[in-house]
Amino acid sequence: MTEKKKLRIATTSLAGCFGCHMSILDIDERLFPLLDLVEFDRSPLTDIKHCGPCDIGIVEGGICNAENVHVLREFRKNCKILISIGACAVTGGLPAQRNHLDLSSCLTEVYLTEPGLAHGHIPNDPELPLPLDKVHPNHEVVKIDYFIPGCPPSGDAIWKFLTDLIAGKTPELGHGLINYD
Amino acid sequence: MSNTFSLDGAEVPFAPGQTVMQAALTAGHYIPHLCYHPEFKPHGSCKLCTVKINGRTAASCTMPAEAGLEIESDIDELNDLRRRLVQMLFAEGNHFCPSCEKSGNCVLQALGYDLEVHAAGFRHQFPDRPVDASHPDILLDLNRCVLCELCVHASSEVDGKNVFGFSGRGITKHLIVNSESGKLADTDIALTDKAMQVCPVGVILPKRVGFSQPIGQRRYDQRPISAQALDDAPRPSTGASHD
Numbered sequence: 267m268t269e270k271k272k273l274r275i276a277t278t279s280l281a282g283c284f285g286c287h288m289s290i291l292d293i294d295e296r297l298f299p300l301l302d303l304v305e306f307d308r309s310p311l312t313d314i315k316h317c318g319p320c321d322i323g324i325v326e327g328g329i330c331n332a333e334n335v336h337v338l339r340e341f342r343k344n345c346k347i348l349i350s351i352g353a354c355a356v357t358g359g360l361p362a363q364r365n366h367l368d369l370s371s372c373l374t375e376v377y378l379t380e381p382g383l384a385h386g387h388i389p390n391d392p393e394l395p396l397p398l399d400k401v402h403p404n405h406e407v408v409k410i411d412y413f414i415p416g417c418p419p420s421g422d423a424i425w426k427f428l429t430d431l432i433a434g435k436t437p438e439l440g441h442g443l444i445n446y447d
Numbered sequence: 448m449s450n451t452f453s454l455d456g457a458e459v460p461f462a463p464g465q466t467v468m469q470a471a472l473t474a475g476h477y478i479p480h481l482c483y484h485p486e487f488k489p490h491g492s493c494k495l496c497t498v499k500i501n502g503r504t505a506a507s508c509t510m511p512a513e514a515g516l517e518i519e520s521d522i523d524e525l526n527d528l529r530r531r532l533v534q535m536l537f538a539e540g541n542h543f544c545p546s547c548e549k550s551g552n553c554v555l556q557a558l559g560y561d562l563e564v565h566a567a568g569f570r571h572q573f574p575d576r577p578v579d580a581s582h583p584d585i586l587l588d589l590n591r592c593v594l595c596e597l598c599v600h601a602s603s604e605v606d607g608k609n610v611f612g613f614s615g616r617g618i619t620k621h622l623i624v625n626s627e628s629g630k631l632a633d634t635d636i637a638l639t640d641k642a643m644q645v646c647p648v649g650v651i652l653p654k655r656v657g658f659s660q661p662i663g664q665r666r667y668d669q670r671p672i673s674a675q676a677l678d679d680a681p682r683p684s685t686g687a688s689h690d
Contacts, residue, residue: 353545356566358573363543365573406570413566417545441671444560446544447551447662 273321273432276307276345280334281361281401282327284310285418286352290324292421303432317344322431325410328354329402330361333395342408347431350404351424353417353446362401369399412437416445452516454498461512468496468508471520472680477673478520479529479561481554482595483508484645485681487604490596495529495558530562538569539618541576541590542648548657549649551665555593556648557672579624581632585643586652592622597645605641610634622650 279287287310293300308317317323323345329335342348353359364372377388404410414427423443430437451458452467454476461470466489471478482493491506498507499519507520519525536542536555544550558564579587594613599622602610610631614623626633636642638653646652662668667675 350566353543357537357543358571359543360545362571362573366541366575400573403566403571405566405568410566415565438563439565440563441560442668444563444565446556446559447547 272302273304274307274319275304275309275322275324276317276320276341277309277311277324278317278326278337278341279310280325280327280337280355280404281330282352282354282359284326286326286355286416287311289352289416289418289421290424293425294421296425300428317341320345321347322428323348324351325349325355325404326351328358328361328404329398329407331395331397335398335407338404338408347411348408349412349414349427350410351414352419353415355404356413356415358401358403359417362403365400369397373397414439417447419443419445450512450514452512452514452518454518455521465512466508467498467500467505467510467512467516467518469681470512471507472677473682475677475680476520477676478507479558479673480508480676481558481593481647482597484597485679487597487600487645493532493593493595495532497525497528499525526562529558530564531568533559533562533564534566534568536593537564538567538571539574540592541573543590547591547649548652549591549646551660551662551668553649553667554647554672557667557675560667561671561673576621579631581630582634582636582654583632584638584654585631585636586654587624587631588650588652589622591648592650593648594620594622595647597647598622598642598651601645602636602640602642606636608635608640608642610636610640610642 306312307320308314317340323341350356373388377386423439426443427437451460454471459470459474468478478496480496483489489508491509496507497504501517576589599611602608609625612623612625615621624631
């Protein structure tokens with residue numbers, strides 16, 4: 267019997283805090299049975315810089331700058347199934363708390379008027395991705411197939427979701443695993 | 448003719464004057480609801496409790512119970528509708544659960560959990576709404592208001608104070624404070640008021656007690672709202688034995 271082809275998974279963190287990636291690691295020793303079923307493409311775990319063709323893409327964090335848009339579109343182009351994971355990816359989350367403020371006033375406050383910034387200036391290096399006027403949840407930029415809410419979702423929730431999905435079932439979380447905080 | 452109606456195939460008894468919601472909860476049948484509160488006159492605005500009565504949709508919290516009604520509630524069509532309503536409420540306000548003191552005790556959040564709402568689905572509006580921290584003991588955060596009107600009724604009907612009211616129409620409708628300055632500090636609201644206890648979401652909060660309950664011990668961490676709501680329902684007034 268030939269070995270079953272492993273599913274290829276890519277993960278990335280956009281406007282997030284890597285807390286959801288820490289939660290992915292929180293599936294603990296279940297990573298070993300998971301690695302019998304999947305292999306990782308682009309991910310902070312592999313340090314691969316660009317996403318190749320994948321079965322599942324997992325995106326933490328929402329969209330707050332031009333580079334986030336670029337990476338999210340690369341994921342959508344390459345991943346058959348795209349999952350938003352965590353409050354920021356699903357709702358905009360903490361970064362989106364600036365959405366009712368003017369972007370230039372945020373930058374002025376942070377880099378110019380805060381005490382202790384005697385020679386401060388708003389960063390303008392061409393290498394830096396430009397911030398967007400508003401922060402967006404990912405489904406406002408590309409089609410997202412599934413959402414795992416939580417800040418972060420627990421390792422158990424991520425495990426349940428992924429094993430449901432890999433088994434070909436519609437993922438369900440249920441009481442105790444579905445959380446928005 | 449017996450005083451019963453059919454709810455999802457179960458026979459539900461009712462007392463004269465009861466609504467479909469009251470009879471269902473008393474008999475141990477859960478119908479999802481947000482703006483309904485057992486101690487106040489229902490006004491049927493959130494539509495979460497919509498059921499099909501003899502094939503037509505109606506708000507179960509305002510519909511008087513009648514013998515022989517054929518009612519459907521826990522069906523895909525209605526649960527999809529409820530899911531959409533919850534999603535729209537999340538998209539319309541600023542409901543950032545990770546930093547909200549009400550998280551874990553919030554009815555809107557618990558409904559989202561129970562209905563397996565994984566995302567708002569709609570474009571988030573990120574409205575610009577004020578926070579009133581003027582009162583020494585009470586915080587008012589309008590970012591989370593779902594316009595259930597319970598604080599308005601509690602303040603006028605129970606507390607006799609008329610601290611809260613509504614202004615505007617449609618998407619501009621919002622909660623206002625009844626004082627010259629519009630600030631909570633200039634009202635006679637007190638921590639012991641009924642209006643402090645009825646907010647289903649995190650709008651009216653006592654100061655300096657936030658996050659006192661650890662995650663895992665909050666109201667809806669322990670039981671889903673579908674189970675909790677039945678515990679909270681008034682018990683049958685006749686034939687019930689209490690030990």
